[in-house]
Amino acid sequence: MVNDPRLPEPLSWDTFQQGLWKENPVFVMLLGLCPVLAVTNNAMNALAMGLATTFVLICSGVLVSLLRKVIPKQVRIASYIIIIATFVTIVDYAIQAISLDLYKALGAFIQLIVVNCIILGRAEAYASKNTIVNASVNALGMGVGFTFALLCLGGVREVFGSGSLFGFSLFAPSFQPWSIFVLPPGGFFVLAFWLFLFSVIKERRKAAAQLKQEAGNAS
Amino acid sequence: MSGQETSKQPARPRSSSLIIALTAISMTSGLLVVLAFQLTLPRINLNKQRALERAVFTVLPESTVRKNYYLDTDGLTLLPDDSFAQANVYAGYNDQGTFTGMAIEGSARGYQDIVKVLYGYSFENQSIVGMTVLQSSETPGLGDKVETDPEFLANFIQLDARLNDASSALANPIVTVKRGKKIHPWQIDGISGATVTSKAIGAALRDSAGQMLPLLVKYESSLERTIPISKGHE
Numbered sequence: 001m002v003n004d005p006r007l008p009e010p011l012s013w014d015t016f017q018q019g020l021w022k023e024n025p026v027f028v029m030l031l032g033l034c035p036v037l038a039v040t041n042n043a044m045n046a047l048a049m050g051l052a053t054t055f056v057l058i059c060s061g062v063l064v065s066l067l068r069k070v071i072p073k074q075v076r077i078a079s080y081i082i083i084i085a086t087f088v089t090i091v092d093y094a095i096q097a098i099s100l101d102l103y104k105a106l107g108a109f110i111q112l113i114v115v116n117c118i119i120l121g122r123a124e125a126y127a128s129k130n131t132i133v134n135a136s137v138n139a140l141g142m143g144v145g146f147t148f149a150l151l152c153l154g155g156v157r158e159v160f161g162s163g164s165l166f167g168f169s170l171f172a173p174s175f176q177p178w179s180i181f182v183l184p185p186g187g188f189f190v191l192a193f194w195l196f197l198f199s200v201i202k203e204r205r206k207a208a209a210q211l212k213q214e215a216g217n218a219s
Numbered sequence: 220m221s222g223q224e225t226s227k228q229p230a231r232p233r234s235s236s237l238i239i240a241l242t243a244i245s246m247t248s249g250l251l252v253v254l255a256f257q258l259t260l261p262r263i264n265l266n267k268q269r270a271l272e273r274a275v276f277t278v279l280p281e282s283t284v285r286k287n288y289y290l291d292t293d294g295l296t297l298l299p300d301d302s303f304a305q306a307n308v309y310a311g312y313n314d315q316g317t318f319t320g321m322a323i324e325g326s327a328r329g330y331q332d333i334v335k336v337l338y339g340y341s342f343e344n345q346s347i348v349g350m351t352v353l354q355s356s357e358t359p360g361l362g363d364k365v366e367t368d369p370e371f372l373a374n375f376i377q378l379d380a381r382l383n384d385a386s387s388a389l390a391n392p393i394v395t396v397k398r399g400k401k402i403h404p405w406q407i408d409g410i411s412g413a414t415v416t417s418k419a420i421g422a423a424l425r426d427s428a429g430q431m432l433p434l435l436v437k438y439e440s441s442l443e444r445t446i447p448i449s450k451g452h453e
Binding site: 067070071074079082083085086089090094096097099100101105107132 | 232244247251258263341354359
Protein backbone atom coordinates (compact mmCIF):
# COMPACT_ATOMS: atom_id res chain seq x y z
CA MET A 1 0.00 0.00 0.00
CA VAL A 2 1.35 3.39 -0.94
CA ASN A 3 0.86 6.18 1.56
CA ASP A 4 -0.36 9.45 0.19
CA PRO A 5 2.52 11.80 1.10
CA ARG A 6 0.10 14.73 1.40
CA LEU A 7 -1.76 13.14 4.30
CA PRO A 8 -0.35 13.11 7.80
CA GLU A 9 0.93 9.64 8.50
CA PRO A 10 0.05 7.75 11.67
CA LEU A 11 2.71 7.55 14.35
CA SER A 12 4.54 4.26 14.19
CA TRP A 13 7.91 2.73 14.97
CA ASP A 14 8.78 3.46 11.37
CA THR A 15 8.45 7.21 11.97
CA PHE A 16 11.49 7.00 14.22
CA GLN A 17 13.34 4.20 12.55
CA GLN A 18 13.25 5.72 9.07
CA GLY A 19 16.12 8.07 9.74
CA LEU A 20 18.17 5.41 11.49
CA TRP A 21 18.38 2.90 8.72
CA LYS A 22 16.10 3.02 5.68
CA GLU A 23 16.57 6.74 5.06
CA ASN A 24 19.76 7.35 6.98
CA PRO A 25 20.65 10.90 5.99
CA VAL A 26 24.32 10.17 5.42
CA PHE A 27 24.64 6.54 4.36
CA VAL A 28 21.48 6.33 2.25
CA MET A 29 20.47 9.84 1.24
CA LEU A 30 24.05 11.20 1.13
CA LEU A 31 22.95 14.51 2.62
CA GLY A 32 24.92 16.87 4.84
CA LEU A 33 28.25 15.45 3.72
CA CYS A 34 30.10 18.70 4.33
CA PRO A 35 30.11 18.46 8.15
CA VAL A 36 30.34 14.68 7.87
CA LEU A 37 33.73 14.99 6.21
CA ALA A 38 34.92 18.10 8.01
CA VAL A 39 34.37 17.56 11.73
CA THR A 40 34.78 13.81 12.07
CA ASN A 41 38.52 13.88 12.72
CA ASN A 42 37.76 12.60 16.20
CA ALA A 43 34.82 10.95 17.91
CA MET A 44 34.17 13.78 20.36
CA ASN A 45 33.73 16.39 17.60
CA ALA A 46 31.53 13.97 15.70
CA LEU A 47 29.32 13.42 18.72
CA ALA A 48 29.04 17.13 19.48
CA MET A 49 28.19 17.96 15.89
CA GLY A 50 25.62 15.16 15.80
CA LEU A 51 23.96 16.34 19.01
CA ALA A 52 23.90 19.97 17.87
CA THR A 53 22.29 18.99 14.59
CA THR A 54 19.79 16.75 16.38
CA PHE A 55 18.80 19.61 18.67
CA VAL A 56 18.23 21.93 15.73
CA LEU A 57 16.33 19.21 13.86
CA ILE A 58 13.95 18.54 16.74
CA CYS A 59 13.35 22.17 17.73
CA SER A 60 12.82 23.39 14.19
CA GLY A 61 10.66 20.35 13.45
CA VAL A 62 8.43 21.09 16.43
CA LEU A 63 8.09 24.78 15.60
CA VAL A 64 7.48 24.23 11.91
CA SER A 65 4.86 21.61 12.70
CA LEU A 66 3.26 23.91 15.27
CA LEU A 67 3.04 26.78 12.79
CA ARG A 68 2.22 24.67 9.73
CA LYS A 69 -1.30 26.07 9.48
CA VAL A 70 -0.24 29.66 10.11
CA ILE A 71 2.68 30.02 7.70
CA PRO A 72 1.44 31.02 4.22
CA LYS A 73 2.70 28.72 1.47
CA GLN A 74 4.42 31.55 -0.42
CA VAL A 75 6.80 32.42 2.39
CA ARG A 76 7.27 28.99 3.92
CA ILE A 77 10.91 28.46 2.91
CA ALA A 78 11.89 31.87 4.26
CA SER A 79 10.06 31.12 7.50
CA TYR A 80 11.73 27.72 7.86
CA ILE A 81 15.14 29.27 7.32
CA ILE A 82 14.48 31.89 10.01
CA ILE A 83 13.32 29.21 12.43
CA ILE A 84 16.33 26.99 11.70
CA ALA A 85 18.76 29.91 11.96
CA THR A 86 17.31 30.82 15.35
CA PHE A 87 18.02 27.42 16.80
CA VAL A 88 21.45 27.25 15.20
CA THR A 89 22.33 30.55 16.86
CA ILE A 90 21.11 29.19 20.19
CA VAL A 91 23.26 26.07 19.75
CA ASP A 92 26.20 28.27 18.81
CA TYR A 93 25.93 30.20 22.09
CA ALA A 94 25.31 27.03 24.07
CA ILE A 95 28.46 25.35 22.75
CA GLN A 96 30.52 28.45 23.54
CA ALA A 97 29.14 28.32 27.06
CA ILE A 98 29.88 24.61 27.43
CA SER A 99 33.43 24.52 26.08
CA LEU A 100 35.48 26.96 24.06
CA ASP A 101 37.85 24.19 22.97
CA LEU A 102 34.97 22.29 21.45
CA TYR A 103 33.71 25.46 19.82
CA LYS A 104 37.11 26.05 18.28
CA ALA A 105 37.32 22.47 17.06
CA LEU A 106 33.95 22.62 15.33
CA GLY A 107 34.69 26.03 13.86
CA ALA A 108 32.37 27.40 11.22
CA PHE A 109 30.46 24.13 10.93
CA ILE A 110 28.16 25.05 13.80
CA GLN A 111 26.89 28.10 11.94
CA LEU A 112 26.73 26.07 8.76
CA ILE A 113 24.06 23.81 10.27
CA VAL A 114 21.69 26.49 8.93
CA VAL A 115 22.31 25.34 5.39
CA ASN A 116 22.35 21.64 6.22
CA CYS A 117 19.88 20.20 3.74
CA ILE A 118 18.79 17.46 6.16
CA ILE A 119 17.10 20.03 8.37
CA LEU A 120 15.39 22.09 5.69
CA GLY A 121 14.47 18.82 3.97
CA ARG A 122 12.79 17.51 7.11
CA ALA A 123 10.96 20.80 7.69
CA GLU A 124 9.65 20.92 4.14
CA ALA A 125 9.00 17.25 3.52
CA TYR A 126 7.80 16.10 6.91
CA ALA A 127 7.29 18.59 9.72
CA SER A 128 5.14 20.93 7.64
CA LYS A 129 2.66 18.14 6.96
CA ASN A 130 2.57 16.23 10.23
CA THR A 131 1.61 16.64 13.87
CA ILE A 132 4.07 17.87 16.47
CA VAL A 133 4.54 14.41 17.97
CA ASN A 134 5.24 12.81 14.62
CA ALA A 135 7.53 15.62 13.55
CA SER A 136 9.60 15.45 16.72
CA VAL A 137 9.84 11.64 16.66
CA ASN A 138 10.87 11.72 13.03
CA ALA A 139 13.40 14.49 13.66
CA LEU A 140 14.81 12.53 16.59
CA GLY A 141 15.20 9.48 14.36
CA MET A 142 16.96 11.51 11.69
CA GLY A 143 19.16 13.17 14.29
CA VAL A 144 20.15 9.87 15.84
CA GLY A 145 20.84 8.48 12.37
CA PHE A 146 23.02 11.46 11.54
CA THR A 147 24.87 11.26 14.87
CA PHE A 148 25.38 7.53 14.36
CA ALA A 149 26.86 8.14 10.92
CA LEU A 150 29.17 10.87 12.25
CA LEU A 151 30.30 8.58 15.06
CA CYS A 152 30.98 5.78 12.58
CA LEU A 153 33.35 8.06 10.70
CA GLY A 154 34.77 9.89 13.71
CA GLY A 155 35.46 6.67 15.62
CA VAL A 156 37.35 4.99 12.79
CA ARG A 157 39.30 8.14 11.94
CA GLU A 158 40.33 8.78 15.54
CA VAL A 159 41.34 5.17 16.23
CA PHE A 160 43.60 4.98 13.18
CA GLY A 161 44.62 8.62 12.95
CA SER A 162 45.39 9.36 16.59
CA GLY A 163 45.39 5.93 18.23
CA SER A 164 42.65 6.91 20.66
CA LEU A 165 38.88 6.99 21.07
CA PHE A 166 37.12 9.91 22.76
CA GLY A 167 40.59 11.07 23.80
CA PHE A 168 41.53 7.83 25.60
CA SER A 169 44.66 6.19 24.24
CA LEU A 170 44.02 2.71 22.94
CA PHE A 171 47.43 1.53 21.91
CA ALA A 172 50.92 1.34 23.35
CA PRO A 173 52.97 4.54 23.01
CA SER A 174 54.97 2.89 20.22
CA PHE A 175 51.87 3.04 17.97
CA GLN A 176 52.56 5.25 14.99
CA PRO A 177 49.27 6.96 14.08
CA TRP A 178 48.28 7.11 10.43
CA SER A 179 47.92 10.86 10.16
CA ILE A 180 46.21 10.51 6.78
CA PHE A 181 43.03 9.46 8.60
CA VAL A 182 42.61 12.76 10.44
CA LEU A 183 43.43 14.72 7.30
CA PRO A 184 40.74 15.49 4.68
CA PRO A 185 41.65 12.58 2.35
CA GLY A 186 41.13 10.18 5.23
CA GLY A 187 37.58 11.48 5.57
CA PHE A 188 36.82 10.52 2.00
CA PHE A 189 38.40 7.09 2.39
CA VAL A 190 36.49 6.27 5.55
CA LEU A 191 33.22 7.60 4.11
CA ALA A 192 33.69 5.48 1.00
CA PHE A 193 34.37 2.44 3.18
CA TRP A 194 31.18 2.94 5.20
CA LEU A 195 29.07 3.59 2.10
CA PHE A 196 30.43 0.40 0.57
CA LEU A 197 29.65 -1.56 3.72
CA PHE A 198 26.12 -0.16 3.92
CA SER A 199 25.28 -0.88 0.30
CA VAL A 200 26.64 -4.42 0.60
CA ILE A 201 24.41 -5.04 3.61
CA LYS A 202 21.44 -3.52 1.81
CA GLU A 203 21.97 -5.64 -1.28
CA ARG A 204 22.35 -8.78 0.81
CA ARG A 205 19.11 -8.04 2.64
CA LYS A 206 17.30 -7.37 -0.59
CA ALA A 207 18.54 -10.60 -2.09
CA ALA A 208 17.59 -12.53 1.01
CA ALA A 209 14.08 -11.02 1.00
CA GLN A 210 13.67 -11.89 -2.67
CA LEU A 211 14.82 -15.44 -2.10
CA LYS A 212 12.36 -15.83 0.74
CA GLN A 213 9.54 -14.51 -1.39
CA GLU A 214 10.37 -16.88 -4.23
CA ALA A 215 10.51 -19.77 -1.82
CA GLY A 216 7.13 -18.71 -0.44
CA ASN A 217 5.64 -18.52 -3.93
CA ALA A 218 7.00 -21.92 -4.90
CA SER A 219 5.59 -23.80 -1.95
CA MET B 220 -8.55 24.06 4.91
CA SER B 221 -7.08 24.73 1.49
CA GLY B 222 -8.09 21.33 0.20
CA GLN B 223 -11.70 22.36 -0.50
CA GLU B 224 -11.00 23.77 -3.95
CA THR B 225 -8.36 21.49 -5.32
CA SER B 226 -9.39 21.95 -8.94
CA LYS B 227 -8.94 25.72 -8.85
CA GLN B 228 -5.78 27.61 -8.10
CA PRO B 229 -5.86 28.52 -4.43
CA ALA B 230 -6.54 32.21 -3.98
CA ARG B 231 -3.40 34.30 -3.57
CA PRO B 232 -3.20 35.53 -0.01
CA ARG B 233 -2.88 39.25 0.39
CA SER B 234 0.68 40.41 0.77
CA SER B 235 -0.15 41.98 4.11
CA SER B 236 -0.77 38.53 5.58
CA LEU B 237 2.58 37.32 4.24
CA ILE B 238 4.33 40.31 5.75
CA ILE B 239 2.58 39.80 9.07
CA ALA B 240 3.55 36.11 9.16
CA LEU B 241 7.19 36.79 8.35
CA THR B 242 7.38 39.67 10.83
CA ALA B 243 5.86 37.60 13.60
CA ILE B 244 8.27 34.73 12.99
CA SER B 245 11.27 37.04 12.80
CA MET B 246 10.29 38.79 16.02
CA THR B 247 9.84 35.52 17.87
CA SER B 248 13.16 34.30 16.59
CA GLY B 249 14.85 37.55 17.58
CA LEU B 250 13.42 37.21 21.05
CA LEU B 251 14.69 33.64 21.36
CA VAL B 252 18.16 34.58 20.15
CA VAL B 253 18.42 37.51 22.58
CA LEU B 254 17.24 35.27 25.39
CA ALA B 255 19.85 32.63 24.57
CA PHE B 256 22.53 35.30 24.28
CA GLN B 257 21.67 36.82 27.67
CA LEU B 258 21.55 33.43 29.36
CA THR B 259 24.86 32.20 28.00
CA LEU B 260 26.85 35.45 28.10
CA PRO B 261 28.17 35.13 31.67
CA ARG B 262 29.25 31.55 31.05
CA ILE B 263 30.93 32.40 27.76
CA ASN B 264 32.85 35.27 29.32
CA LEU B 265 33.90 33.07 32.20
CA ASN B 266 35.12 30.42 29.74
CA LYS B 267 37.08 32.99 27.77
CA GLN B 268 38.63 34.39 30.92
CA ARG B 269 39.55 30.91 32.12
CA ALA B 270 41.10 30.00 28.80
CA LEU B 271 43.16 33.17 28.79
CA GLU B 272 44.16 32.74 32.40
CA ARG B 273 45.27 29.20 31.71
CA ALA B 274 47.37 30.47 28.81
CA VAL B 275 48.93 33.25 30.91
CA PHE B 276 49.83 30.87 33.72
CA THR B 277 51.28 28.40 31.19
CA VAL B 278 53.70 30.94 29.77
CA LEU B 279 54.58 32.45 33.16
CA PRO B 280 55.03 29.25 35.17
CA GLU B 281 55.52 30.89 38.56
CA SER B 282 52.50 33.15 38.48
CA THR B 283 49.12 32.63 40.06
CA VAL B 284 47.60 36.11 39.70
CA ARG B 285 47.11 38.08 36.52
CA LYS B 286 46.61 41.80 35.89
CA ASN B 287 45.45 43.28 32.59
CA TYR B 288 47.44 46.00 30.90
CA TYR B 289 47.15 47.86 27.66
CA LEU B 290 50.45 48.75 26.02
CA ASP B 291 50.92 51.05 23.07
CA THR B 292 53.22 53.88 22.01
CA ASP B 293 51.47 56.22 24.47
CA GLY B 294 52.19 54.20 27.54
CA LEU B 295 51.21 51.27 29.72
CA THR B 296 47.78 51.42 31.36
CA LEU B 297 46.38 49.16 34.02
CA LEU B 298 42.90 47.88 33.17
CA PRO B 299 40.26 46.52 35.54
CA ASP B 300 40.35 42.78 36.16
CA ASP B 301 37.25 41.95 34.13
CA SER B 302 38.20 43.87 30.98
CA PHE B 303 40.63 41.24 29.74
CA ALA B 304 39.26 41.55 26.21
CA GLN B 305 40.73 45.04 25.80
CA ALA B 306 44.12 44.11 27.20
CA ASN B 307 47.06 43.17 25.01
CA VAL B 308 49.61 42.37 27.69
CA TYR B 309 49.16 40.63 31.02
CA ALA B 310 51.34 40.93 34.09
CA GLY B 311 51.82 37.82 36.17
CA TYR B 312 52.40 37.78 39.94
CA ASN B 313 53.29 34.90 42.22
CA ASP B 314 51.71 33.89 45.55
CA GLN B 315 53.55 36.64 47.42
CA GLY B 316 52.35 39.29 44.98
CA THR B 317 55.73 39.81 43.36
CA PHE B 318 55.94 40.51 39.66
CA THR B 319 57.12 37.44 37.72
CA GLY B 320 56.85 38.49 34.11
CA MET B 321 54.74 39.73 31.28
CA ALA B 322 52.56 37.68 28.95
CA ILE B 323 52.36 39.18 25.47
CA GLU B 324 50.46 38.22 22.37
CA GLY B 325 52.03 37.77 18.96
CA SER B 326 50.81 36.55 15.60
CA ALA B 327 52.13 35.61 12.19
CA ARG B 328 50.94 33.92 9.05
CA GLY B 329 51.13 30.13 9.26
CA TYR B 330 50.40 27.49 6.68
CA GLN B 331 46.60 27.72 6.81
CA ASP B 332 45.79 30.90 8.63
CA ILE B 333 47.13 33.35 11.19
CA VAL B 334 48.80 31.64 14.14
CA LYS B 335 48.25 33.54 17.38
CA VAL B 336 50.62 32.86 20.25
CA LEU B 337 51.04 34.09 23.80
CA TYR B 338 54.53 34.19 25.30
CA GLY B 339 55.90 35.01 28.69
CA TYR B 340 58.74 37.49 29.04
CA SER B 341 60.85 37.65 32.13
CA PHE B 342 62.57 40.98 32.89
CA GLU B 343 65.03 39.27 35.21
CA ASN B 344 66.80 37.09 32.69
CA GLN B 345 65.63 39.06 29.65
CA SER B 346 64.25 36.04 27.90
CA ILE B 347 61.08 34.34 26.84
CA VAL B 348 60.13 31.79 29.48
CA GLY B 349 57.10 30.12 27.91
CA MET B 350 54.96 30.01 24.80
CA THR B 351 51.52 28.69 24.02
CA VAL B 352 49.42 28.75 20.88
CA LEU B 353 46.20 30.70 21.35
CA GLN B 354 44.69 30.18 17.93
CA SER B 355 45.72 28.13 14.96
CA SER B 356 44.09 26.11 12.24
CA GLU B 357 47.22 24.30 11.16
CA THR B 358 47.11 20.86 9.60
CA PRO B 359 46.30 18.22 12.21
CA GLY B 360 49.13 15.74 12.62
CA LEU B 361 51.68 18.06 10.97
CA GLY B 362 51.49 21.78 11.73
CA ASP B 363 49.64 21.39 15.01
CA LYS B 364 52.67 19.56 16.45
CA VAL B 365 53.92 22.98 17.56
CA GLU B 366 51.32 22.82 20.35
CA THR B 367 52.33 19.42 21.68
CA ASP B 368 55.86 18.49 20.63
CA PRO B 369 57.84 18.55 23.91
CA GLU B 370 61.18 19.10 22.18
CA PHE B 371 59.83 22.10 20.32
CA LEU B 372 58.22 23.57 23.42
CA ALA B 373 61.52 23.17 25.27
CA ASN B 374 62.86 25.96 23.03
CA PHE B 375 60.77 28.43 24.94
CA ILE B 376 61.82 27.60 28.47
CA GLN B 377 64.64 30.11 28.10
CA LEU B 378 64.77 31.84 24.73
CA ASP B 379 67.09 34.81 24.65
CA ALA B 380 65.25 38.07 23.95
CA ARG B 381 67.79 40.67 25.11
CA LEU B 382 67.38 44.20 23.83
CA ASN B 383 70.22 46.17 22.28
CA ASP B 384 72.06 48.86 24.23
CA ALA B 385 69.64 51.59 23.22
CA SER B 386 66.67 49.37 24.18
CA SER B 387 65.14 50.07 20.78
CA ALA B 388 65.10 46.58 19.29
CA LEU B 389 66.08 42.99 19.97
CA ALA B 390 69.85 42.54 20.18
CA ASN B 391 69.56 39.27 18.27
CA PRO B 392 66.36 38.73 16.30
CA ILE B 393 64.67 35.46 17.21
CA VAL B 394 64.81 33.02 14.34
CA THR B 395 63.68 29.46 13.64
CA VAL B 396 66.37 27.13 12.36
CA LYS B 397 66.27 23.53 11.14
CA ARG B 398 65.95 20.83 13.77
CA GLY B 399 69.25 20.21 15.48
CA LYS B 400 70.88 23.32 14.03
CA LYS B 401 70.32 25.53 17.07
CA ILE B 402 73.60 27.05 18.32
CA HIS B 403 72.57 30.41 19.79
CA PRO B 404 70.17 30.96 22.69
CA TRP B 405 67.95 33.15 20.49
CA GLN B 406 67.38 30.44 17.91
CA ILE B 407 64.39 28.10 17.84
CA ASP B 408 64.88 24.49 16.88
CA GLY B 409 62.17 23.87 14.28
CA ILE B 410 60.09 20.75 13.71
CA SER B 411 60.59 18.78 10.52
CA GLY B 412 57.12 18.28 9.05
CA ALA B 413 55.91 21.51 10.61
CA THR B 414 58.49 23.83 9.07
CA VAL B 415 56.10 26.57 8.03
CA THR B 416 54.31 26.66 11.35
CA SER B 417 57.46 26.64 13.47
CA LYS B 418 58.85 29.43 11.32
CA ALA B 419 55.59 31.33 11.78
CA ILE B 420 55.95 31.05 15.54
CA GLY B 421 59.52 32.32 15.32
CA ALA B 422 58.33 35.25 13.23
CA ALA B 423 55.45 35.98 15.60
CA LEU B 424 57.85 36.11 18.56
CA ARG B 425 60.43 38.18 16.69
CA ASP B 426 57.93 40.76 15.44
CA SER B 427 55.98 41.04 18.65
CA ALA B 428 59.01 41.06 20.94
CA GLY B 429 60.84 43.51 18.69
CA GLN B 430 57.92 45.89 18.88
CA MET B 431 56.55 45.38 22.38
CA LEU B 432 59.66 44.86 24.52
CA PRO B 433 61.22 48.28 23.79
CA LEU B 434 57.90 49.90 24.68
CA LEU B 435 57.63 47.78 27.79
CA VAL B 436 61.07 48.83 28.95
CA LYS B 437 60.28 52.46 28.18
CA TYR B 438 57.12 52.48 30.27
CA GLU B 439 58.32 50.03 32.91
CA SER B 440 57.70 52.65 35.61
CA SER B 441 53.92 52.39 35.26
CA LEU B 442 54.06 48.68 36.00
CA GLU B 443 53.15 47.59 39.51
CA ARG B 444 56.07 45.57 40.83
CA THR B 445 54.17 44.14 43.76
CA ILE B 446 50.48 43.81 44.36
CA PRO B 447 48.71 43.25 47.68
CA ILE B 448 47.60 39.65 48.04
CA SER B 449 44.62 39.22 50.28
CA LYS B 450 43.78 35.84 51.75
CA GLY B 451 41.21 34.07 49.65
CA HIS B 452 42.07 36.14 46.62
CA GLU B 453 41.00 34.31 43.49
